[in-house]
Amino acid sequence: MSFIEQIIELSQMQVNQISPKAIKLAQYSLLDWLICGFGGTNEPLANKLRIFAKNEAGAEVASIFGGFKAPARMAALVNGATSHALDYDDTHFGHIGHLSVAIYPAALAVGEECRKSAKEVVEAFVIGAEVAIRIGINLGSGHYNHGYHQTATSGAFGATVAAGRLYGLTKQQMRNAIGLCSTRASGLKSQFGTMGKPYNAGISAINGVECAQLAALDFISSNDGLMGPHGFCATHGFDLKSKLPALPNPSQMFLFEDNKYKLHACCHGLHAMIEALKSNDLTGLTLDEIGSVLIFTHSKWLLVCDKKEPQSGLETKFSYAWLAGMTLRADDTGNDKNYTDGLTRDPQLVQFSNKVRVVASHELTDMQVKVTVTLKNGKEIHVAHDLSIPVPLEILREKLQKKAFSVIGDKGKQLWNSLEEIEDLSAMDIGQIIVS
Amino acid sequence: MSFIEQIIELSQMQVNQISPKAIKLAQYSLLDWLICGFGGTNEPLANKLRIFAKNEAGAEVASIFGGFKAPARMAALVNGATSHALDYDDTHFGHIGHLSVAIYPAALAVGEECRKSAKEVVEAFVIGAEVAIRIGINLGSGHYNHGYHQTATSGAFGATVAAGRLYGLTKQQMRNAIGLCSTRASGLKSQFGTMGKPYNAGISAINGVECAQLAALDFISSNDGLMGPHGFCATHGFDLKSKLPALPNPSQMFLFEDNKYKLHACCHGLHAMIEALKSNDLTGLTLDEIGSVLIFTHSKWLLVCDKKEPQSGLETKFSYAWLAGMTLRADDTGNDKNYTDGLTRDPQLVQFSNKVRVVASHELTDMQVKVTVTLKNGKEIHVAHDLSIPVPLEILREKLQKKAFSVIGDKGKQLWNSLEEIEDLSAMDIGQIIVS
Incomplete structure (x- = not known):
């Protein structure tokens, strides 16, 4: 099966086939992402982006940190950048990037728009994250060293697949969505140290929503945007070997399980x-x-x-x-x-x-x-x-709870209490937490 | 003066310093762009993009071909793709790309939003086009041969500068806008033969509007997004020489004067x-x-x-x-x-x-x-x-008039009559022509 076909298969994976540990970790990532989003809400760039969103207005379907509702694309952009403002979000060292800030804003915005459950948002996220990791590993460190910011580039493919899953794209539509993402994804490391770095996370998320929305309208793109001639990997993958690295089948292992959480507010x-x-x-x-x-x-x-x-x-x-x-x-x-x-x-x-x-x-x-x-x-x-030695989930849970209290105080405590009952929540409930 | 400083200087050029021939040609480009836009209005991709825009809704400040008003970013995206649907728009062989479809949608949308005159839109366009050409020449044919679509990539910088000029950005803001564009610009040739090709023109235009809007809010980006370390040229310019090609000063010559128009509806x-x-x-x-x-x-x-x-x-x-x-x-x-x-x-x-x-x-x-x-x-x-031998303006005018009649019939005749009096028109008047 070609790489693009593997990615399309992964995008359509049944819920009961997804690694339960990966889903549990994805729930922690949602909490961690919300902590970072609230933490970044009053940063100067977040205020500017809320003005940008307010000026543009539009269908009020998706929630913005510390703000109001906006179209899904706009909410994805603003929330991606806001939640990366503190640079306190999770990292995957294989993918060389930050997954939650690039993918959750897209998944939550589309989840709200489509009235999905919180559980479906988490599942779409973990599938999108797994896609981003696998593309990130293919692109390799050469891509990063050359100047590209994987959070934004392979992240956009993850956001596309997560959004596309929530829109219920067919296989063919998912193929088009990935093709569109191949011509839309961007993001450079030269932004580090400026507002452009968190913007890159927002770029990933908005690109994902846009490509999935267009594909849902049967917008046609290239057949293999990833590995085809002049595709994303050929143009952007600077140490792409003729043979792709062998990765375990997702039905055996989710690479997302190696995701790492920042427990200290530094590099x-x-x-x-x-x-x-x-x-x-x-x-x-x-x-x-x-x-x-x-x-x-x-x-x-x-x-x-x-x-x-x-x-x-x-x-x-x-x-x-x-x-x-x-x-x-x-x-x-x-x-x-x-x-x-x-x-x-x-x-x-x-x-x-x-x-x-x-x-x-x-x-x-x-x-x-x-x-x-x-x-x-x-x-x-x-x-x-x-750091590569896995932390038992129960210990990680305690550490993340402590982080929540450190960064956003009592709100962090409330957040944990609300989200421990994630089975009962809708995406709109989480949106309500975000705007409140 | 460094290249980025040259570009910033060019972006702020006084109107009376712009080559009058370039301005005249830019007016013909506006007409030619409108012909192509009307010609593409009923293509399948244009219909899909209007649904996409309608679903998102938002501030009704900028006009969409065959449609309604929408936010400036959205109008730029839809109009860029719609006007490139027939692939009948102008080409600059030095820049290796299509200028009007990538830059006019941004300039017109922002011009409408800011209640500018049609003349100011034309001036912003010709400055943006000159920027796109100069960046395109720097990127060189290696960039194109590697798989990038200059219409979308250097085009986005042109759209950013055109939009930024109409928003009245300061030099520092223009520098930030260019920095943001460096991390936002994208577009691959692998889309050719699919709806992704016209989408690339729309991507250029929407990226330009977005980067200019954020810069107007003092969103901070890297100091030299173009030529700095890990900047756009270093990451995307594959035959970038250590020494840039010597180009004439814009006060002496606008390279836009070499812009070529398609007079036959083929390659x-x-x-x-x-x-x-x-x-x-x-x-x-x-x-x-x-x-x-x-x-x-x-x-x-x-x-x-x-x-x-x-x-x-x-x-x-x-x-x-x-x-x-x-x-x-x-x-x-x-x-x-x-x-x-x-x-x-x-x-x-x-x-x-x-x-x-x-x-x-x-x-x-x-x-x-x-x-x-x-x-x-x-x-x-x-x-x-x-083709490189310049066609006298009067003959070009006649040929473009003939093209207008061929592509859109009587509407083409009306268009010429309206726009011959461009001095009396506002950007909103042109918007009105577009939606009607």
């Missing part, structure tokens, strides 16, 4: 170190007792999150030295409001940062870290962490 | 041959008197428009043999309705097609042709044509 590259430093072996130490910290990490992170002298609260989120100090003195690294500009001048952290050394290790993956903490009394403590 | 690759065969030296001959026709053309056209046995009316539009016969017997090649499926079985043309031979010549550009017609009596007649 995902720092998360393995933070988890390592939270080891019991280091509990109770004061920063003064520590002589040096030697961190071994994957070389890619040295270019991303090793800021030696951060100049702003935002830059501390990309600093091994700062996060090491914060973690060891038990700051709440899960609360994004703790990363203030003043933190760059915190005397304890400034002094401690001189004790931290970061070294690239070829033995480690981008999800692993090893740390040697040497105390002033000469004792060496070795800790390590590997 | 632009056949136009030079048709013009050559309309020579006085061949007037009055019957097909029976001709023994053979030998056509020398650029090699690229052999892969595009040398169908030996066309199977449909659409395929005859890509056949040297058919168009040679039609031209020599004085068929109206300007009327798109003449290209019927029955034409493939026309006995005279079928017989004549056997006398036609097409040969690639390295001495010719893609706008030149040489033809040797040998009569049965042994006499050889040599004719040639070069």
Whole structure:
């Protein structure tokens, strides 16, 4: 079966064939996405996008964070960007991108429009996410390194399939939707550090809704937009091998099960170190007792999150030295409001940062870290962490609950209570939570 | 001055500095675009897009061909695709794309929304077109050959600048708009032969409106979306030289003046041959008197428009043999309705097609042709044509008037009469013509 046919089969998969663990994780992703959306609601870019939506107006069928109802396309755009504003959303390292912010806005908007249940929205999301992951892996790291932002590019195919599933597209219509997405998907990494980065998540979501809506009207596109001549992969996939990587059949395994959640409001590259430093072996130490910290990490992170002298609260989120100090003195690294500009001048952290050394290790993956903490009394403590080891669902649940309270306070508690009963909810109920 | 600064300067150019010839041509492009839009109004894809727009609804500020008013973004999308449905719109061979269908829908929609004059819409268009051409030339043929459709990609930058000019963006806002466009622009050639091709023109126009609207709200993007690291050219420009091609300063020359108009409802690759065969030296001959026709053309056209046995009316539009016969017997090649499926079985043309031979010549550009017609009596007649030689404006005007009558009949006549007085019209007046 060709790759496009595999994707079309996956898009039509029966609910009882979807991995239950993937569905459970997709529910956590929905909660995590809502936390991020509420957290981003008052960011400047979210306000601008709500004005943009209000000016355009239109059929009030889908809910916008902190706002009102709008057409599905517009809600997808605004919610995608809003929920990525804090950059606190989930990541899939195989796909090299953020799944929830690119796909949930499309799935929820179409779910509301089509009066679907919350459960159907979650199922459409997890199918879309699985599609995005598989396309992302095909495109490979060359695509990302060349300058494309997978969140926006392979994400758009995921959003298309999720939206298309909720619109009830036939196989042929799904093929057209994917063809249209191949000519519509876009998104560059050069936007990082600007409002353009969260915009990319919104672009993915609106492209998905638009392509699915047009396909539902039998708009015709190319037969294989993904792998055909001059298709998306041929034009955008820079290390595309003649043979695609062998991936397990979705009926055996959902790659979505490897999805990772940010539990600290900083760069995902720092998360393995933070988890390592939270080891019991280091509990109770004061920063003064520590002589040096030697961190071994994957070389890619040295270019991303090793800021030696951060100049702003935002830059501390990309600093091994700062996060090491914060973690060891038990700051709440899960609360994004703790990363203030003043933190760059915190005397304890400034002094401690001189004790931290970061070294690239070829033995480690981008999800692993090893740390040697040497105390002033000469004792060496070795800790390590590997983000790729799955966290049991019950523990993940607890951690995400804690994150919800950190980021949006009581609203987070309410959110968990509402969504623990997801079987009883409609997409419109979730929409109601979003606008309220 | 860096390229991005040149583009920003160009976007802010005073009206009295714009080449008057370019403005005159831009007025003809407006007429030509309207002819194509009306011609495409009843195509299946145009009907689908009007349903799509109607479902979404919204602020009724911009007019849609054969329809109603809609938000500016939506009108740009629908009108871009509708006007490219017949593929009968203008082409710029340097930019390698179609300018009017990608930029006029954005300029007119924003012009209507902002209550601008028709003259201001034309001026914004010609500035946007000049931007698109210069970016298209930088991207070069490698971009096109790799699979990108310049109409959609560099076209989107033109649409952004045209829309941004009408919204009155500052230089900094224009820089942000271009940055946003760099992450939003998309469009693949793999769509050719499907509704995805005209959709690409619509994508260009809607992307332009969206990026300009967001920039007007001070949405922040990267500083140099075009030439910066991981910017649009670096990611999408496959034969980008370290040194950009030297282009004349716009204050000295508008490259838009080389814009070409289709006067025959077939592939632009056949136009030079048709013009050559309309020579006085061949007037009055019957097909029976001709023994053979030998056509020398650029090699690229052999892969595009040398169908030996066309199977449909659409395929005859890509056949040297058919168009040679039609031209020599004085068929109206300007009327798109003449290209019927029955034409493939026309006995005279079928017989004549056997006398036609097409040969690639390295001495010719893609706008030149040489033809040797040998009569049965042994006499050889040599004719040639070069599309790059500018047609005097007065002659172009006559030919476009004739095209208007061919494509949309009396409505074409009315259109010319209305628009000859463009100084007295508002953008909304043109919108009124479009919906009526």
